[in-house]
Amino acid sequence: MWDPETDVFVCKCGLEVKPDEAIEGTTGLLKPLHNQVELESLQATEIAKLVGADEGVRADWIARHFARGYPADGDIEEVILDFLYFSHRNDGCTATFECPECGRLALLHDVNEDWRFYKPESA
Numbered sequence: 001m002w003d004p005e006t007d008v009f010v011c012k013c014g015l016e017v018k019p020d021e022a023i024e025g026t027t028g029l030l031k032p033l034h035n036q037v038e039l040e041s042l043q044a045t046e047i048a049k050l051v052g053a054d055e056g057v058r059a060d061w062i063a064r065h066f067a068r069g070y071p072a073d074g075d076i077e078e079v080i081l082d083f084l085y086f087s088h089r090n091d092g093c094t095a096t097f098e099c100p101e102c103g104r105l106a107l108l109h110d111v112n113e114d115w116r117f118y119k120p121e122s123a
């Protein structure tokens with residue numbers, strides 16, 4: 001569970017993980033599949049409008065998707081990467097932690113609830 005007082009995540013086995021000491025590959029997000037399919041469809045539709053667009057269409061597209069001041073003449077690959085990053089949504093996602101010590105999987109569906117821990121079955 002996460003302790004808001006100390007900002008430390010503590011596994012049921014006792015392993016403590018501070019936010020700035022997170023162990024690579026132990027944390028993640030679970031996304032409902034229907035959310036991901038809907039998002040990818042939206043992204044594909046919007047990117048298709050951008051690819052091959054003339055200068056005016058491209059400027060309008062950038063104005064719709066980014067804050068004022070975002071360069072309208074930037075590299076298209078950078079524009080697409082920024083769009084993919086900023087259109088990513090975590091709504092309805094579940095935070096995950098897989099403990100490197102005991103193998104437990106912890107899930108957090110809602111920040112107002114406690115983490116739920118699942119212990120792996122032994123082989």
Ligand SMILES: [Zn+2]
Pocket residue numbers: 011012013014015099100101102103104
């Ligand atoms: Zn553990």
